[in-house]
Amino acid sequence: MNAAYVDTSCLVAVAFGEKGSGTLARRLEGYDRLFSSNLLEAELRAVFAREEIPLDPDLLSWVNWVLPDRPLGAELESALSAGYVRGADLWHLGCALYLTERPGDLSFLTLDPRQAAVAAKLGFGSGQ
Secondary structure, three states: OOEEEEOHHHHHHHHOOOOOHHHHHHHHHOOOEEEEEOHHHHHHHHHHHHOOOOOOHHHHOOEEEEOOOOOOHHHHHHHHHHOOOOHHHHHHHHHHHHHOOOHHHOEEEOOOHHHHHHHHHHOOEOOO
């Protein structure tokens, strides 16, 4: 299966037509399954509210939600051992680690350079 974990930064870029968003949207369409933490929904809704634009619920319909059923202490520590990231970025990395035992089998898509560097150190793929 060709799968990726998607950070909020990617979806915001596509939704608001930021530079390079067309290429990013095509990359996203190339995956069989796209995953994210439900933190993505809160972050995305906050951006749309800030911009005073209604959120189209279909924008979230492609997401396969990662809903951990336990604390992610081990995953968060593992991510932090690869480098420092802020809390929300750390949560996304922890959820991606929770999702797979083999990070090399999953791409981690983000537009945040620091988060991308930590994801690479953890062994996640960077895309197709």
